[in-house]
Amino acid sequence: MLNRTIIDHLRREVGAGNVYHEKEDLLVLGYDATPEISALPDVAVFPHNIDGLRAALETCRRESLALTPRGAATGLSGGSTPVRGGMVLGLTRMNRILEIDEENLTATAEAGVITVDLFNAAAAKGLFYPPDPGSQNVSTLGGNVAENAGGLRGLKYGVTRNYVMALSGLLYDGTEFHTGGKCVKDVAGYSLRDLLVGSEGTLGIITEVTVRLISPPQDKRTLLAYFRDIRTAGEAVSRIIAARIIPATLEIMDKTTINCVEDYAGIGLPRDMGALLLIEVDGHPAVVAEEAEGVRKILEEVRADRRCGRTPFAKPLTPRRPYSSPPRGGPPSRPSPAFPRPPFSKTQPFPAAALPKPSPRSNVSRRNTASASPPSATPATEIFTPRR
Numbered sequence: 001m002l003n004r005t006i007i008d009h010l011r012r013e014v015g016a017g018n019v020y021h022e023k024e025d026l027l028v029l030g031y032d033a034t035p036e037i038s039a040l041p042d043v044a045v046f047p048h049n050i051d052g053l054r055a056a057l058e059t060c061r062r063e064s065l066a067l068t069p070r071g072a073a074t075g076l077s078g079g080s081t082p083v084r085g086g087m088v089l090g091l092t093r094m095n096r097i098l099e100i101d102e103e104n105l106t107a108t109a110e111a112g113v114i115t116v117d118l119f120n121a122a123a124a125k126g127l128f129y130p131p132d133p134g135s136q137n138v139s140t141l142g143g144n145v146a147e148n149a150g151g152l153r154g155l156k157y158g159v160t161r162n163y164v165m166a167l168s169g170l171l172y173d174g175t176e177f178h179t180g181g182k183c184v185k186d187v188a189g190y191s192l193r194d195l196l197v198g199s200e201g202t203l204g205i206i207t208e209v210t211v212r213l214i215s216p217p218q219d220k221r222t223l224l225a226y227f228r229d230i231r232t233a234g235e236a237v238s239r240i241i242a243a244r245i246i247p248a249t250l251e252i253m254d255k256t257t258i259n260c261v262e263d264y265a266g267i268g269l270p271r272d273m274g275a276l277l278l279i280e281v282d283g284h285p286a287v288v289a290e291e292a293e294g295v296r297k298i299l300e301e302v303r304a305d306r307r308c309g310r311t312p313f314a315k316p317l318t319p320r321r322p323y324s325s326p327p328r329g330g331p332p333s334r335p336s337p338a339f340p341r342p343p344f345s346k347t348q349p350f351p352a353a354a355l356p357k358p359s360p361r362s363n364v365s366r367r368n369t370a371s372a373s374p375p376s377a378t379p380a381t382e383i384f385t386p387r388r
């Protein structure tokens with residue numbers, strides 16, 4: 001329990017509404033999405049700007065408080081859990097998208113911007129921000145950088161590190177840092193930017209991130225293949241890569257996962273299959289056609305039957321359980337780990353094809369509904385099942 005003078009000082013410096021010290025508020029800030037780790041902080045501070053952040057850091061130093069930076073708390077490595085008590089420093093209120101620079105093909109945003117909001121802001125300008133952690137509807141850009149997050153598109157497009165061009169923030173002694181820039185050939189000297197990517201908040205607080213944007217793929221094709229055993233699915237993966245086809249998505253699910261998804265979402269996946277592969281090829285239409293054909297051949301070679309033109313699932317992919325909102329911008333409404341929206345919905349009826357939806361919390365995403373997705377005329381997912 002912190003003494004009242006420290007709390008009052010923080011409330012003065014950061015704003016009374018941005019400081020939490022009651023146990024019922026702190027309880028929900030004591031864990032992230034990592035199972036079985038939780039701890040109670042003494043205080044939680046959610047600055048709106050760099051001055052508030054600086055004041056919070058100064059207080060920690062002066063009072064020798066442990067400090068735990070926190071984005072959306074979807075981390076799976078316990079990084080935003082305040083295991084030594086002290087202060088939780090929430091970054092979710094520093095959440096402005098500062099610039100989409102179409103001339104340099106970059107975006108600059110504060111660390112608390114939700115990943116999908118940046119994606120949508122880029123998409124509105126006809127640009128594409130590929131890193132897509134499964135938590136993208138919730139996770140923050142700062143958290144993505146701190147964890148070097150990647151997602152389904154990682155195989156072809158890379159992970160967060162491959163897009164970070166510049167970072168700004170504060171070291172724990174209050175020193176401001178700026179590393180990297182918009183210049184592609186900014187290569188001299190140590191890459192402190194790369195040191196910070198994946199550092200899980202151990203080196204300093206990231207306040208601003210500049211990322212590279214690219215042109216969106218013009219077309220895509222999704223294929224789903226079921227296998228009797230996971231070994232054959234693995235063989236298909238190896239052959240696809242050996243054929244020099246790098247799909248935008250190449251995800252494998254084993255039988256246990258298929259059954260977990262089915263228990264949760266009830267979307268009609270065959271529970272008796274040993275594995276499934278979700279494959280998405282994207283790019284120029286001619287390349288997509290060629291690569292899809294290459295994948296088809298390989299799937300046939302590994303003894304999968306092709307059944308084209310069917311709708312992917314017998315019923316709409318609506319999850320059985322409603323989505324519960326994750327913590328955001330302050331203490332969450334109920335003590336549950338942060339889980340993003342399930343990737344299935346009636347309007348986006350297939351996981352791989354499901355591009356992020358605008359978050360209702362962002363001005364940018366509310367304004368900009370354009371998406372970097374390929375044309376909606378994309379044919380239905382092709383399904384491959386094993387021969388009898």
Ligand SMILES: Cc1cc2nc3c(=O)[nH]c(=O)nc-3n(C[C@H](O)[C@H](O)[C@H](O)COP(=O)(O)OP(=O)(O)OC[C@H]3O[C@@H](n4cnc5c(N)ncnc54)[C@H](O)[C@@H]3O)c2cc1C
Nearest residue numbers: 071072073074075079134135140142143146149150201206
């Ligand atoms: C359902 C689900 C799906 C997921 N899917 C993926 C996936 O596909 N790929 C993947 O890589 N990860 C995935 N994750 C893990 C997690 O979402 C990512 O690691 C994400 O990048 C964390 O972002 P966050 O904003 O929630 O950060 P937090 O969990 O709040 O923090 C993560 C770490 O970063 C530090 N940190 C946060 N913000 C800052 C900052 N501004 N400056 C300095 N340090 C900071 C924290 O101290 C902590 O150590 C998933 C998690 C869930 C729950």
